[in-house]
Amino acid sequence: MSLSAQIHLTRKEERNQKFELRAEFKIPDDGITAIFGPSGSGKTSLLRCIAGLEKQVTGQILFKSEVWQALDSFLPPYKRRVGYVFQSQNLFPHLTSQQNVDFAVQRRTSVEHQLNPESIYEALDISSLLDKMPHQLSGGEQQLVAIARAVLSNPSLILMDEPLSSLDEQRKKKSISTIKNINEVFGIPIIYVTHSINEVLEIADHMMVIDNGKLVISKPLMEALTELPESGAVWPDLGAVIEGIVTSRDQNYGLSEVEFQGGHLRVANDVLEIGSKVRLSILARDISLARTKQEDSSILNKVQADIIEILEDNNPAFRRIHLSTKKTQFRALVTRKSVDSLGLEVGQTVWMQIKSVAINN
Amino acid sequence: MGFSDSDLTAIILTIRLAAIVTALLVLLGTPLAWWLARTNSRFKAPIGAITTLPLVLPPTVIGFYLLVALGPQSPTGELLLFFGIGPLPFTFTGLVIASMIYSLPFVVQPLQNAFSDLDEQSLEAASSLGAGPIDRFFSVALPLSKRGFFVAGILGFAHTVGEFGVVLMIGGNIPGETQVVSTQIYTYVESLNYEAANKLSAIMLIFSLAILLPLYAIQAQPLRRLVHLRPKQD
Numbered sequence: 001m002s003l004s005a006q007i008h009l010t011r012k013e014e015r016n017q018k019f020e021l022r023a024e025f026k027i028p029d030d031g032i033t034a035i036f037g038p039s040g041s042g043k044t045s046l047l048r049c050i051a052g053l054e055k056q057v058t059g060q061i062l063f064k065s066e067v068w069q070a071l072d073s074f075l076p077p078y079k080r081r082v083g084y085v086f087q088s089q090n091l092f093p094h095l096t097s098q099q100n101v102d103f104a105v106q107r108r109t110s111v112e113h114q115l116n117p118e119s120i121y122e123a124l125d126i127s128s129l130l131d132k133m134p135h136q137l138s139g140g141e142q143q144l145v146a147i148a149r150a151v152l153s154n155p156s157l158i159l160m161d162e163p164l165s166s167l168d169e170q171r172k173k174k175s176i177s178t179i180k181n182i183n184e185v186f187g188i189p190i191i192y193v194t195h196s197i198n199e200v201l202e203i204a205d206h207m208m209v210i211d212n213g214k215l216v217i218s219k220p221l222m223e224a225l226t227e228l229p230e231s232g233a234v235w236p237d238l239g240a241v242i243e244g245i246v247t248s249r250d251q252n253y254g255l256s257e258v259e260f261q262g263g264h265l266r267v268a269n270d271v272l273e274i275g276s277k278v279r280l281s282i283l284a285r286d287i288s289l290a291r292t293k294q295e296d297s298s299i300l301n302k303v304q305a306d307i308i309e310i311l312e313d314n315n316p317a318f319r320r321i322h323l324s325t326k327k328t329q330f331r332a333l334v335t336r337k338s339v340d341s342l343g344l345e346v347g348q349t350v351w352m353q354i355k356s357v358a359i360n361n
Numbered sequence: 362m363g364f365s366d367s368d369l370t371a372i373i374l375t376i377r378l379a380a381i382v383t384a385l386l387v388l389l390g391t392p393l394a395w396w397l398a399r400t401n402s403r404f405k406a407p408i409g410a411i412t413t414l415p416l417v418l419p420p421t422v423i424g425f426y427l428l429v430a431l432g433p434q435s436p437t438g439e440l441l442l443f444f445g446i447g448p449l450p451f452t453f454t455g456l457v458i459a460s461m462i463y464s465l466p467f468v469v470q471p472l473q474n475a476f477s478d479l480d481e482q483s484l485e486a487a488s489s490l491g492a493g494p495i496d497r498f499f500s501v502a503l504p505l506s507k508r509g510f511f512v513a514g515i516l517g518f519a520h521t522v523g524e525f526g527v528v529l530m531i532g533g534n535i536p537g538e539t540q541v542v543s544t545q546i547y548t549y550v551e552s553l554n555y556e557a558a559n560k561l562s563a564i565m566l567i568f569s570l571a572i573l574l575p576l577y578a579i580q581a582q583p584l585r586r587l588v589h590l591r592p593k594q595d
Contacts, residue, residue, distance in 0.1 A: 053485050077488040078496075084489035092483055094504045103500070107491035153490045 002029030007049050007059035021045050023215035029189045031205030042213040043193045047159050051084050052077040083150030083158040090146030091134040097145045098130040104153035120148050123178045139166035158190045201360040239284035240330045246272045262325035263303040267357050279360040286355040287332035293351045301354040371545040379521040382460045386468040386517050394472035416466045424530025427459050456532040463527045468517040475509020519572045
């Protein structure tokens with residue numbers, strides 16, 4: 001546990017509204033932590049507090065053995081050595097991309113993991129952009145240069161505020177794996193703000209959930225996800241997140257089989273390595289329920305599970321059904337009519353028919 | 362059209378005065394403008410108002426008070442004399458001080474506008490990359506407010522060249538010491554030498570136009586706020 005904080009921030013907004021942020025957490029320093037929550041929940045403010053960019057914040061922040069903030073001390077951002085990537089317009093407009101990166105390189109203080117710029121340019125695919133001014137780059141390209149700049153400033157911690165929201169899907173995917181690489185290869189911890197659960201699933205080892213200025217969850221990803229249903233307001237659509245191991249491949253049909261605690265699933269991918277760990281996610285609306293195992297259906301994945309709870313949905317036509325098989329939790333979104341006509345009740349054992357499974361790594 | 366020796370002396374003196382005043386004002390006005398642009402202090406309003414005062418006061422009023430304040434009978438005058446400075450009225454140094462006060466808002470306001478328009482995020486990014494406050498000012502704030510400095514320099518220079526009332530009050534009209542182009546013209550007109558007055562006036566007109574052109578050439582956008590700052594006629 002290496003970044004620990006206990007902070008409180010009050011800020012006056014427009015029309016005399018008051019925004020309040022309260023958070024107390026400890027997060028590990030070796031992986032990627034996602035800060036997740038709806039827009040306006042305080043994700044960015046939390047990140048700015050960690051960086052030292054919010055001066056009115058009170059409380060304390062400790063990073064490894066350094067005191068960043070305490071009752072009577074406040075370490076300014078330029079002494080914290082955090083690489084900060086803003087949501088947009090990161091680059092100094094009067095400098096070329098190369099000069100922007102050099103700005104960071106010239107000011108780095110520690111000799112710890114000094115990275116080779118060339119390898120970073122290559123990983124981010126920005127070598128051809130270095131001679132250009134920021135206004136000649138697209139929003140997405142600027143973000144990539146900003147990520148390179150932050151990494152090459154030789155930070156002890158990188159903070160990213162929805163850094164990829166201006167990238168197209170293809171570049172986003174590639175950048176996510178680059179960010180994961182930076183974390184793994186160079187050992188720089190990353191805190192990553194996002195409002196997209198898919199990005200969380202792809203990138204995070206640890207998850208913080210923030211809602212309306214309050215930190216509600218800070219846990220390792222899988223534990224955090226099982227708690228998510230209880231704070232349903234944040235994310236009602238996720239049916240399950242499963243970590244499993246690839247057990248076999250069927251090249252003929254282009255499928256792989258993944259075993260997890262409580263069953264197995266087949267996914268449409270035949271390049272996964274046998275024995276490797278995969279993270280799968282299922283949407284709540286892609287899980288339908290049947291009283292019997294129906295063999296005459298096109299749906300491949302059928303898993304038996306027990307109904308734990310039946311809850312109302314925001315939409316009165318639906319019910320949220322919580323199910324469990326061994327240690328894995330599922331949530332299905334089913335019409336109220338189906339619940340009544342099938343006579344679904346808590347305690348019953350039913351078959352889940354899973355229409356679609358996404359692979360997240 | 363040739364100029365008399367006294368005309369040339371006046372022209373050179375004017376340029377020297379304007380150059381010194383502009384340089385000093387940019388140096389001293391920059392921290393003041395930075396403070397005004399970025400502080401939340403309750404002294405911001407009164408100090409801002411005092412800085413802008415020379416814009417609305419008649420030059421003769423400023424000149425009169427300076428004359429009294431810097432004169433050998435005043436406490437400040439005595440203090441200056443004690444340090445071996447002065448008396449300042451009717452000297453070039455006195456003229457520099459008076460011109461600095463008179464042209465202050467023309468330098469501070471464009472700088473203040475440039476500093477308050479600065480993109481906060483650029484400064485924050487610089488900070489996160491390890492740049493301390495002074496480093497941030499010179500490596501980010503200064504290059505990003507280039508245009509503000511350009512406008513401040515031109516307006517400060519042009520306004521100092523164009524002043525008359527203050528010069529007459531505190532500087533008098535001493536050739537080689539305090540006689541600038543505008544007071545020289547006044548002398549010509551008083552002695553009904555319209556031809557010489559015309560020559561110098563034409564030079565001033567051409568100069569003013571030439572100096573305002575680049576100001577308006579660098580996009581109309583930042584000048585919107587400067588309309589009220591155009592040098593007023595004495």
